[in-house]
Amino acid sequence: MYKILHGEKLADQIYLMDIEAPQVTRNCLPGQFVIVKTDEKGERIPLTICDYDRERGTVTIVFQVVGASSYKLSKLKAGDMINDFSGPLGTPCEFLNEDLEQLKKKNYLFVAGGVGAAPVYPQVKWFHEHGLETDVIIGSKTKDMLIMEEKLKAAAGTLYVTTDDGTYGRCGMVTEVIKDLIEREGKKYDHCVAIGPMIMMKFVCLLTKEYGLPTTVSMNPIMVDGTGMCGGCRLNVGNDVKFACVDGPEFDGHKIDFDLAMKRNQMFQSFEQEAHQHARHEGCRCCGGEK
């Protein structure tokens, strides 16, 4: 069993939790994920690691409620126990294999959309801790949906904030900020990391391809159970078939067939919504439960 040391609602349907899991903390690295199971019968939820504290032995996860299991997890609070917390899983970020001196010569641009700010954070933090400055763009639909701003501001060289409706920061999509930085401000980047909704990653990749800017994306959003067996996270990457939970979650974004991946992702959406509704009304007498 794993203890929740801290729980917090970051935005509508988005939650943060610090979990006591020293065996995960000992070895985890940016880019990796964990599998959470709230109770014995619960589903496995693959979640990218948002942060870790090796001294405290804690792992921070951030998740959005999309189905029954994430809904049940959101109802737990500090002091409650989680049945299973396995990891670290997946391949750590590629830049960790690079020579630090070579990496210092490169300019990295991080782009985070919505809940994608959570997996972007440990990467930006790693750069910061190694004395490397990065430009970071975070975007959300509205001001209320923006998460991790303060943490990213502390770790980024420069942070650019944008909201689709202009309620905070710049107004518009993250792709418009990328265009501004490269075309108007003349910024030069060697690598881009984009993590967020599939549609955002697709359009970031279409744009960065035009600039010839290598781009890494995280395909965590299409993972279902993280076992390597359900096939839910199957992807076409160039001419190869890959599984996000086994071969990723990070891939060369310019090689991914996003349309196919999004189609596959949508197959599970109605099932997840139905399960979420069912979980919300569990134990409800004449619908006197939470609606």
Ligand code: FES
């Ligand atoms: Fe099931 Fe990858 S999530 S095979």
